[in-house]
């Protein structure tokens with residue numbers, strides 16, 4: 001009995017420490033808005049009904065104990081796509097439609113974006129997707145090694161002031177995490193319509209060493225991937241005269257490093 005209590009206490013203490021760690025990470029990593037306009041009733045309904053079903057349980061998010069994808073999806077995904085900061089989820093929705101056999105994880109801390117995505121998919125097949133309304137790094141840090149086939153970072157927040165550059169999602173620290181979870185030859189797509197950020201992302205990603213950039217000329221980074229459909233955010237930028245940069249990298253095979 002004493003042993004039982006002892007084990008429970010240890011477990012409880014571990015959870016408490018991990019929860020404290022999680023909220024520390026959250027404070028550190030998610031910047032910007034989590035809520036804007038009040039939600040329309042139908043969006044709130046999508047949050048109430050679908051988020052509890054599709055959100056990755058918090059007790060799976062421990063850096064020191066990697067989560068089981070089999071437990072999360074009910075099967076081991078052959079192909080796994082991860083989208084970081086999916087906004088209203090237009091890109092993720094299209095990916096799900098065009099790759100019905102693949103599996104998807106999307107993170108978006110902004111409730112208005114999450115509700116838009118859940119509303120879009122509520123009447124479509126959605127068994128293959130899991131979401132997190134929080135910092136994408138919480139889930140990426142919990143994923144096992146070499147399990148992801150595609151990572152998408154589309155139009156991340158630019159944080160233009162130099163003193164805020166450390167908040168940019170493409171950083172050496174986060175690229176270490178991407179490199180760990182990506183399979184050999186997996187793909188990383190980064191896009192932006194902010195020229196200074198495009199330069200930052202290329203430099204950070206090439207300098208990291210685990211990623212290869214195959215672009216030969218401006219034509220390559222100005223041309224969207226095949227079957228591309230611009231998100232509302234991207235279209236607005238184009239209407240305002242900004243041009244989009246598409247940076248596609250491959251995770252180098254570990255044996256070649």
Ligand SMILES: C[S@@+](CC[C@H](N)C(=O)[O-])C[C@H]1O[C@@H](n2cnc3c(N)ncnc32)[C@H](O)[C@@H]1O
Pocket residue numbers: 029030031032033084085086087088107108109110113134135136137153154155156157169231232233234
């Ligand atoms: C400029 S918006 C782009 C949205 C979408 N990717 C698109 O291209 O339309 C950037 C998004 O990243 C989200 N974001 C910022 N930091 C994040 C983080 N640490 N994890 C996940 N999402 C994040 C923001 O909430 C915001 O919705």
